[in-house]
Amino acid sequence: MDIANTTQHEPQGKGFIEDPHRPVLCHAAVYGSDRTVRVHRHPRAQLAWAESGVLRIHTDSGAWVVPPTHAVWIAPQLNHQVTTHTPASVRYLYVDASACRDLPEHCQVMEMTALLRALIRRIMGMDLSQPVAGAEGRLLQVALDEIGRLTPSPLYLPAGQDRRLQALMQVLTENPAETGRLDELARPCGASPRTMERLFRAETGMSFQQWRTRLRLLEAINRLGEGESSAAVAYSLGYRSSSAFVATFRRHFGKPPQSFIRESDTHERY
Secondary structure (H helix, E strand, O other): OOHHHOOEEOOOHHHHOOOOOOOEEEEEEEEOOOEEEEEEOOOOEEEEEEEEOOEEEEEOOEEEEEOOOEEEEEOOOOOEEEEEOOOEEEEEEEEOHHHOOOOOOOOEEEEOOHHHHHHHHHHHOOOOOOOOOHHHHHHHHHHHHHHHHOEEOOOEEEOOOOHHHHHHHHHHHHOOOOOOOHHHHOHHHOOOHHHHHHHHHHHHOOOHHHHHHHHHHHHHHHHHHOOOOHHHHHHHOOOOOHHHHHHHHHHHHOOOHHHHHOOOOOOOOO
């Protein structure tokens, strides 16, 4: 989907409320397919978790894909754009900057725990229009502590700054199944293969092949979230076989594709 040519929705207003006496605000929403919130930033940090559906987050430095087994943390004042390609039920926590001292300073995707899922569901039923104390205040603090304990996941695709690198990234992003060699792809973008490889390593910390593999795997997560089978995803993204795709996916994420996507209450971590 071409994000630039879709309707841009306005961001939710709670992210713009500055009030240290209300360290956490919340919002729940159900979205349809192909919905994009315009690029924006707000003074509060944001935790976004889709109970169902897959989120895509874009910032100036790259892109993140967020399945229901994970949440994305967006630090205060960070330009970002949120897209859902499938119907999604999303839960947001907005954290005042005054409460972010022990929380991540950058955007990152993190694996959810059963405890945080339960806390978020409880928080969604709370009245946070006024400061809370007592048991509810302690519950909010436990949620913030749990966010600080979450494990980051490699669901990030770094962007480039050099125009030649950006041109090749655009080619691959528009067609993740592209199997051409670097020497075939680099020259039309204005660089030799050696220069392009150097640009990938200098600007993304990855080789060309590593970046292309990550692109394919993130696209695979998105398609799996849309309900495609592992076999269908494998062949549509240029893998020689379903088993080759599953092996690559397991090597990167530690579990097979369907297990990674599927939320399993019986195996969640506390």
